[in-house]
Amino acid sequence: MSKDNQILEDLNSKEYEHGWSVNFETDEAPIGLNEDIIRWISTKKEEPSWLLDWRLKAFKIWQGMTEPNWSNVNYLKMDLQALRFYSAPKQSKKPKNINEVDPELIAIYERLGISLNEQKRLQGIAIDVVLDSVSVATTFKETLGKLGIIFCSFSEAVKEHPELIQKYLGLVVPMTDNYYAALNAAVFSDGSFCYIPKGVRCPMELSTYFRINAANTGQFERTLIVADDSSYVSYLEGCTAPQRDENQLHAAVVEIYAGAHAEVKYSTVQNWFPGDKDGKGGIYNFVTKRGICAGDHSKISWTQVETGSAVTWKYPSCILKGDYSIGEFYSVAVTNNFQQADTGTKMIHIGKNTKSRIVSKGISAGKSQNSYRGQVQVMKRAHNARNFSQCDSLLMGNQCGAHTFPYIDIANPSAKVEHEATTSKIGEDQIFYCNQRGIATEDAVALIVNGYAKEVLNQLPMEFAVEAQKLLALTLEGSVG
């Protein structure tokens, strides 16, 4: 690379640090989407026939659906027939353990700051990495295995634990749920699977790192987390993608099942490429995430820090079926330049004495649009349901927008539902106050924004919280002054 190019790349990567791509040989499906492609994917993955049938059924359903347009985002619809639905780094054979993974792949993840080496043990995090379409390696499998915990790629789970997959796949997010969920069901390539047996408290954070590398590729991963009765797990998800001019599609599905007295904590730091300053390129992030508190006294907690993507369409939700079950949603969504985010949650109270808590903090800068969309639904037999929602928006500059769409739907008169909302601007007064104490403007913005988002950031595991704070500051760099 010439020196000029190197400098250019350095400059660009300041805007989006993970905007590089790597060339290595890939196994790719032909471009386009039809039944043959689905068969191709299924064959490639050596899948059993029940899964192929499931995919084809989803494809039929999807064909009868239209892309939703109720969200508060505008974008050019993608031509799905021009997309490639499967791309995998070529490997001569499936790696058995970390030592057999292509060193070039490991180098990629090290560049991302994820060391796959067992050194991660020190930090107590087990990682499953998904590059483009396939899961590359899962660390700590053995350590976890001793406790009966299964943590592996989705494909592997299909082979090794078909009974679990058949039982839970599509249980929380049925293929008929929505356009993107149906699409995902038809073409999903890989993802992570996690099973925590009864009474086991997972001793380390489980983590998935997603990265889209190849051009014109959609990433359709599926994550399935099953926490059996009285178990506990904390799960982390991180995302990056290279910087490309054209938009890339990411349509994932995450399903969580929590048995009686089980607790699942799911944290996301989403840093997909947001597009450049002029709104060119970036990831379309159309994701369906949902958990069911199936057993009594179970708890599911979503925490998300959304800084990337050109368009985000995402509503991690909880179905509170078990009595006394608890659902939580903590979110910070930052948009800058031309980013658009329409994100929020659904809390569906079915069981008695169920509780939910929603804390949403939107930050809009540049010419971006940031919407909170949330639904609290209390069903007829959900006696004494409680909900508290807090929905704050912070605006920077005068060209951005913040919107709030709260829906409340109550069918039981004993419900107690509270909704609080605020909108504020980062004041010049606040910045001047910081300046006057010797704090530079960029640092003042970071300080104020992190203070604003603190309640959510506090929910993240320590290591993630630090990364998230840095990301917030980086995303908003140059948006004031």
Added chain:
Amino acid sequence: MLSIKNLHASIEGTPILRGINLEVKAGEVHAIMGPNGSGKSTLASVLAGREEYEVTEGEVLFQGKELLPLSPEDRARKGVFLAFQYPIEIPGVSTTNFLRTALNQVREYRGQEPLDAVKFLSLMKEKMALVEIDQKLLSRSLNEGFSGGEKKRNEIFQMAMLNPILSILDETDSGLDIDALRIVSNGVNKLKSDKNATIVVTHYQRLLDYIVPDFVHVLYKGRIVKSGTKELALELEEKGYDWIKEEVDSTATV
């Protein structure tokens, strides 16, 4: 230390300061008094570098160097401190965290190592005693839900932590009851040395019973129209500002 020469400043085209001249030496306390709207707070803001004000004429030397071209943060780092009349709230940011960020940026600017948590905490403990401030207050969000007295005490606490060369107290007495006034003034007095200087901007003489000034200046219509010693403040307390206004306005019409 501070030398203000023929300073003119306006906001949105309206002139507020119309030729201020003032010399402040190390070890001195200067009181700036004057009726409402005379430009007292504007002077404080201009010295601190607030952007809304446009300096149209004149210069300010701080320790022999031009102050006005510097950004507000660089002025602060060089040792200019403004105790705000209305301290700003920053939700989710504790005073401790705020001050640690500030102090370390100031230290970095001066080529000093950042303070580690232990050293920072012991410095805090030392300065807390000075303004009788409770540690609990410092772990709460900065100024959020603070009483008027707590806010002002917090300003003086910050001043103690940052150890400025020139402190400007903008109406620090407003909204304080007599006990808080005593505590705040004690803090300011203990911070006084022969190396630093203080400018006290106030409407009332009351504060000057506690912080005794070496010089008193009366600001009116954007100019210093009378200077004297602390006796001038007492005279103002007794007679009000009208006689000065008359004196000035009649000279102006002649």
